[in-house]
Amino acid sequence: MRDIAVRVKNVSHRFGEEDEARNVRALLDTSLDIARGELLCLIGPSGCGKSTLLNVIGGLLAPTAGAVDVLGKPVQGPMPRDIAFVFQENALFPWNTVIENVDLGMRFQGVARAEREERARRSLEAVGLKDFAHHYPAQLSGGMRQRAALARALSLQTDILLMDEPFGALDEQTRMILGEDLSVLLASTRKTIVFVTHSLGEAVFLADRVAVFSARPGTIKRVIAVEEPHPRKPDFVTSQKFTALRNELYALLHDEIRKTVSAESAPPATPGALS
Amino acid sequence: MNAGGARSTSAAGSHAVQIGFVVGLVVLWYLAATRWGVSSILLPNPITVARDLWEILRTGEYVDDLRVTLTELAAAFAISATSGVVLGYLISRSTYRIRVFEPLFAAIYSVPIILFLPLYVLFFGLGPPSKIALGATISFFPVVLNTIAGFGYVDRLLITAARSMGASDYQLFRFVLLPAALPVILTGMRMGFTVALLSIIGSETIASLAGLGHRIVHLAEAMEMARMFAYIAFVVAIAAFLNVVVSTLEKRGRRF
Numbered sequence: 031m032r033d034i035a036v037r038v039k040n041v042s043h044r045f046g047e048e049d050e051a052r053n054v055r056a057l058l059d060t061s062l063d064i065a066r067g068e069l070l071c072l073i074g075p076s077g078c079g080k081s082t083l084l085n086v087i088g089g090l091l092a093p094t095a096g097a098v099d100v101l102g103k104p105v106q107g108p109m110p111r112d113i114a115f116v117f118q119e120n121a122l123f124p125w126n127t128v129i130e131n132v133d134l135g136m137r138f139q140g141v142a143r144a145e146r147e148e149r150a151r152r153s154l155e156a157v158g159l160k161d162f163a164h165h166y167p168a169q170l171s172g173g174m175r176q177r178a179a180l181a182r183a184l185s186l187q188t189d190i191l192l193m194d195e196p197f198g199a200l201d202e203q204t205r206m207i208l209g210e211d212l213s214v215l216l217a218s219t220r221k222t223i224v225f226v227t228h229s230l231g232e233a234v235f236l237a238d239r240v241a242v243f244s245a246r247p248g249t250i251k252r253v254i255a256v257e258e259p260h261p262r263k264p265d266f267v268t269s270q271k272f273t274a275l276r277n278e279l280y281a282l283l284h285d286e287i288r289k290t291v292s293a294e295s296a297p298p299a300t301p302g303a304l305s
Numbered sequence: 306m307n308a309g310g311a312r313s314t315s316a317a318g319s320h321a322v323q324i325g326f327v328v329g330l331v332v333l334w335y336l337a338a339t340r341w342g343v344s345s346i347l348l349p350n351p352i353t354v355a356r357d358l359w360e361i362l363r364t365g366e367y368v369d370d371l372r373v374t375l376t377e378l379a380a381a382f383a384i385s386a387t388s389g390v391v392l393g394y395l396i397s398r399s400t401y402r403i404r405v406f407e408p409l410f411a412a413i414y415s416v417p418i419i420l421f422l423p424l425y426v427l428f429f430g431l432g433p434p435s436k437i438a439l440g441a442t443i444s445f446f447p448v449v450l451n452t453i454a455g456f457g458y459v460d461r462l463l464i465t466a467a468r469s470m471g472a473s474d475y476q477l478f479r480f481v482l483l484p485a486a487l488p489v490i491l492t493g494m495r496m497g498f499t500v501a502l503l504s505i506i507g508s509e510t511i512a513s514l515a516g517l518g519h520r521i522v523h524l525a526e527a528m529e530m531a532r533m534f535a536y537i538a539f540v541v542a543i544a545a546f547l548n549v550v551v552s553t554l555e556k557r558g559r560r561f
Contacts, residue, residue: 110471121466125484138470
């Protein structure tokens with residue numbers, strides 16, 4: 031039996047009060063165990079609550095029902111010593127250089143100055159940004175900014191890393207390269223990672239397990255295991271196994287995405303046609 | 306390099322046009338005063354004006370009036386900058402207070418407050434205190450509005466990121482809120498400084514005992530037009546100089 035790093039127990043979340051017209055049930059009675067050292071991807075239609083779940087795990091959002099334990103402790107707020115975040119984009123402080131951003135994160139966390147310098151240097155080296163330490167975020171490409179954000183999170187040396195569509199705003203090629211690098215990097219760190227994504231390929235390529243969400247109010251519909259050692263080789267993408275898993279995910283997601291889209295847009299002119 | 310070169314060339318080009326424009330105006334002024342028969346009571350010869358300006362600068366007779374005006378400006382700006390930043394910060398800490406006060410201040414800001422000058426004179430007298438009070442009132446609004454905007458609309462994600470890494474309240478203020486808000490606040494201060502200067506010199510021309518505005522009106526009433534023009538040129542130069550100083554400070558502060 032493996033160690034459990036994150037235990038999500040019957041978590042539900044609602045934005046707004048129940049009696050308000052605009053309240054949204056984002057997450058419904060979701061339970062999940064995440065093993066230590068595992069990389070788990072959350073995938074689902076937009077608005078299904080996967081980012082909500084990530085924020086609940088990270089203590090950024092208190093759920094309306096249920097609870098989360100992280101490393102055996104109940105989550106009641108941010109746990110900067112145990113959990114680091116990588117957000118979708120623009121979470122770097124634009125008035126600080128890359129290395130200042132990394133340094134500031136550790137300063138917030140309470141790392142001594144002497145140690146910060148060495149850790150910042152090493153984490154920038156790990157993501158390949160050594161030569162851009164003194165650039166400002168605005169001087170970097172989107173991909174490099176996300177590498178910097180990753181370096182900041184790595185320098186915090188937490189056991190758990192929560193990534194909220196970190197490559198969501200990047201183009202396909204950049205995304206692919208970053209995914210490959212991430213797989214190599216994470217294989218050596220033994221961190222527990224929860225990774226929210228829209229991309230089926232990214233989920234299969236990175237994850238040990240993929241949790242598929244249903245449409246809103248979201249809950250986990252299925253969990254699929256990807257049994258392939260890390261670091262994953264680039265040619266994993268062209269393998270039979272990859273294609274089969276990707277297709278399986280596609281089939282699971284397709285119905286849910288349909289439901290989301292038809293709930294959001296006006297009903298079709300001929301109601302019978304789609305059913 | 307090329308882009309930088311092109312930019313500096315075009316900057317030099319636009320400076321040349323700006324200088325050419327001013328020179329053209331002075332030439333027109335000269336022609337109007339000497340060739341086109343405009344009365345020297347309305348438009349004194351620019352050469353006479355230049356001579357008077359030199360006289361004013363040489364004798365230092367401007368010093369007392371300049372000191373009065375600059376003291377009023379400094380006092381007014383100190384009051385409005387301090388109270389605007391402090392109040393703006395306190396308001397920005399709650400969305401409720403932003404919702405109440407931001408539209409209120411924006412509405413008052415659009416009122417021509419100079420209309421209340423007679424009231425200020427009744428309250429504070431003809432001397433500097435009424436100018437200080439008026440200047441402080443008028444310049445308070447851009448400072449407070451920009452401070453609210455600066456602190457009130459910091460990207461939520463940056464705050465969330467800082468909190469997730471364990472930032473304390475002080476660290477959040479010092480490393481996130483302040484650097485995010487500072488450029489906007491500095492712009493508000495620059496605007497406040499400009500309107501303070503305008504309203505102080507303006508109110509000196511209406512009701513006062515001393516100051517550069519007072520001096521200009523006094524000369525106009527004595528029909529010393531060349532001297533009056535010389536003082537106007539002097540005030541323009543002072544205002545331009547202060548504007549450069551304040552803009553430079555604003556740019557410096559942005560790199561904080």
